[in-house]
Amino acid sequence: MIPTSRTLDVDAIRKDFPVLGRILPNGKPLVYLDNAATSQKPKQVLDALTAYYELHNANVHRGVHTLAEEATALYEGARDAVASFINAPSRDEVVFTKNASESLNLVANMLGWAEEPYKVDADSEIVITEMEHHSNIVPWQLLAQRTGAKLKWFGLTDDGRLDLSHIDEIITEKTKVVSFVLVSNILGTVNPVEAIVRRAQDVGALVVIDASQAAPHMVLDVQALEADFVAFTGHKMLAPTGIGVLWGRQELLEDLPPFLGGGEMIETVSMQSSTYAPAPHKFEAGTPPIAQAVGLGAAIEYLNGVGMDAIAAHEHRITEYALSRLAEVPDLRVIGPTTAEDRAAAISFTLGDIHPHDVGQVLDEQGIAVRVGHHCARPVCLRYGIPATTRASFYLYSTEAEVDALIDGLHHVRAFFG
Amino acid sequence: MKLDSMYQDIILDHYKHPHGRGLRDGDAEVHHVNPTCGDEITLRVKLDGNVLTDVSYEGQGCSISQASASVLNDLLVGKELGEAQQIQEAFLELMQSKGQLEGDEEVLEDAIAFAGVSKYPARVKCALLSWMAWKDATAQALAGAPVKESA
Numbered sequence: 001m002i003p004t005s006r007t008l009d010v011d012a013i014r015k016d017f018p019v020l021g022r023i024l025p026n027g028k029p030l031v032y033l034d035n036a037a038t039s040q041k042p043k044q045v046l047d048a049l050t051a052y053y054e055l056h057n058a059n060v061h062r063g064v065h066t067l068a069e070e071a072t073a074l075y076e077g078a079r080d081a082v083a084s085f086i087n088a089p090s091r092d093e094v095v096f097t098k099n100a101s102e103s104l105n106l107v108a109n110m111l112g113w114a115e116e117p118y119k120v121d122a123d124s125e126i127v128i129t130e131m132e133h134h135s136n137i138v139p140w141q142l143l144a145q146r147t148g149a150k151l152k153w154f155g156l157t158d159d160g161r162l163d164l165s166h167i168d169e170i171i172t173e174k175t176k177v178v179s180f181v182l183v184s185n186i187l188g189t190v191n192p193v194e195a196i197v198r199r200a201q202d203v204g205a206l207v208v209i210d211a212s213q214a215a216p217h218m219v220l221d222v223q224a225l226e227a228d229f230v231a232f233t234g235h236k237m238l239a240p241t242g243i244g245v246l247w248g249r250q251e252l253l254e255d256l257p258p259f260l261g262g263g264e265m266i267e268t269v270s271m272q273s274s275t276y277a278p279a280p281h282k283f284e285a286g287t288p289p290i291a292q293a294v295g296l297g298a299a300i301e302y303l304n305g306v307g308m309d310a311i312a313a314h315e316h317r318i319t320e321y322a323l324s325r326l327a328e329v330p331d332l333r334v335i336g337p338t339t340a341e342d343r344a345a346a347i348s349f350t351l352g353d354i355h356p357h358d359v360g361q362v363l364d365e366q367g368i369a370v371r372v373g374h375h376c377a378r379p380v381c382l383r384y385g386i387p388a389t390t391r392a393s394f395y396l397y398s399t400e401a402e403v404d405a406l407i408d409g410l411h412h413v414r415a416f417f418g
Numbered sequence: 419m420k421l422d423s424m425y426q427d428i429i430l431d432h433y434k435h436p437h438g439r440g441l442r443d444g445d446a447e448v449h450h451v452n453p454t455c456g457d458e459i460t461l462r463v464k465l466d467g468n469v470l471t472d473v474s475y476e477g478q479g480c481s482i483s484q485a486s487a488s489v490l491n492d493l494l495v496g497k498e499l500g501e502a503q504q505i506q507e508a509f510l511e512l513m514q515s516k517g518q519l520e521g522d523e524e525v526l527e528d529a530i531a532f533a534g535v536s537k538y539p540a541r542v543k544c545a546l547l548s549w550m551a552w553k554d555a556t557a558q559a560l561a562g563a564p565v566k567e568s569a
């Protein structure tokens with residue numbers, strides 16, 4: 001469905017999310033501002049899960065009975081939904097995983113076991129950035145340790161953006177792969193894809209994009225990104241936990257070796273050796289998360305119904321409003337871009353000397369759910385000389401009234417520890 | 419209000435005016451972190467025979483973790499090891515009680531203020547950070563870890 005207007009009806013949307021009406025044990029209504037950690041789920045997704053289990057449950061790809069065919073059609077239908085959601089040239093380029101972390105580990109392992117020209121070895125360099133989620137750092141550290149490759153990264157500017165000033169020294173002829181986050185989960189920064197992709201293509205490096213915080217919030221077009229792999233995770237985009245996506249260019253998925261072996265991913269097996277199913281099945285060993293994939297399909301249908309550009313526009317408005325109101329709070333320092341330009345709706349901040357744990361605890365007492373800590377991006381905290389941050393993150397159902405509640409809550413925190 | 423049961427005045431006082439903070443001579447040093455939230459502590463213990471003559475520390479973290487280190491310093495410095503270990507165990511038991519214990523004031527003194535924290539699973543680790551570091555450092559000191567001078 002093509003949205004005709006860039007506005008969305010927040011009140012109507014909120015009614016689709018049962019948990020948003022919840023009153024907490026302390027009598028306060030829930031103000032859920034932890035969307036970058038995971039989103040809430042609408043009835044439509046919950047209903048799809050229930051209907052799947054009540055009516056169609058069977059294992060996929062391996063039965064001739066009616067339920068097996070229905071389950072397979074639903075699972076593969078979810079793949080179609082993902083493919084069109086991200087504008088993939090082919091549905092066979094969509095690999096289901098359990099989350100973004102598995103998707104990223106899958107790519108790192110494919111490259112570790114690959115033949116030339118993709119093989120990462122002791123002469124290779126791997127490039128990431130200082131604002132990556134640990135899920136896009138550790139797999140590359142492991143690959144570097146196991147192969148002897150060198151791990152390099154882009155640093156950050158003081159205002160929370162990538163420092164690309166030394167791009168030609170960081171991405172070199174030795175670079176085999178460049179992996180970076182499209183939208184930072186801690187800083188909220190939207191990164192300039194084109195400059196990085198151009199340089200990577202010039203030196204023949206593969207490009208991996210972690211779109212975990214992009215897919216839920218904006219139009220994601222893998223062809224426009226010109227990346228080789230794109231990873232994201234279902235639970236941040238209204239779907240259940242346990243389902244993630246790795247999109248990869250078809251010829252790469254054909255050429256690269258499998259990582260996990262098992263049922264579903266084979267063509268024939270003898271005791272001596274096996275041949276593999278074509279992609280994407282080559283990368284989906286074992287019984288997949290079927291109901292979760294069906295849930296992801298329903299989530300995508302819901303998001304399409306609202307319209308991704310309407311969602312992006314709504315979040316942009318909320319972000320602008322939140323940044324302007326946060327600026328009113330004394331001693332509050334935003335960690336990341338302070339304007340809404342090239343910025344998404346996850347806002348990290350510190351509040352004087354008050355530790356984020358204490359901020360989060362006092363906010364919780366008022367029903368406000370934020371995330372505190374290093375948000376699985378500890379290098380960012382080290383870069384800005386802070387132990388941790390408090391992060392408020394918004395989504396399609398967030399309201400200005402919730403921003404106001406956050407601001408009131410922060411004044412209360414200051415009074416409490418003042 | 420529930421918050422006051424966690425943030426007792428005693429805790430806030432220790433947080434704002436920590437006792438014994440700063441690193442001094444020790445027989446062993448450890449560095450412990452709480453990986454979920456980034457709280458960190460560096461802690462040294464100094465023993466004279468069987469007596470714990472100093473616990474010095476430096477760290478960053480929330481009010482609960484900082485106040486807890488201050489209370490630890492108050493409670494344990496000057497004690498014989500056996501008694502210090504009993505206090506540590508009593509504190510551990512209190513923190514694992516999920517709000518069921520009040521704590522023995524004879525043994526735990528100011529530390530009974532942390533009873534309310536034990537109801538918040540995410541914060542129990544904050545309260546225990548320095549106590550686990552102390553236990554580890556003491557074990558290392560007894561095992562004859564290399565002496566560290568203060569910088």
Ligand SMILES: Cc1ncc(COP(=O)(O)O)c(C=O)c1O
Pocket residue numbers: 036037099100101102133135136181183184185210212213233376
């Ligand atoms: C930018 C980014 N990358 C990767 C991940 C990992 O997602 P998951 O835990 O679902 O694998 C997250 C989620 O926290 C994220 O925000």
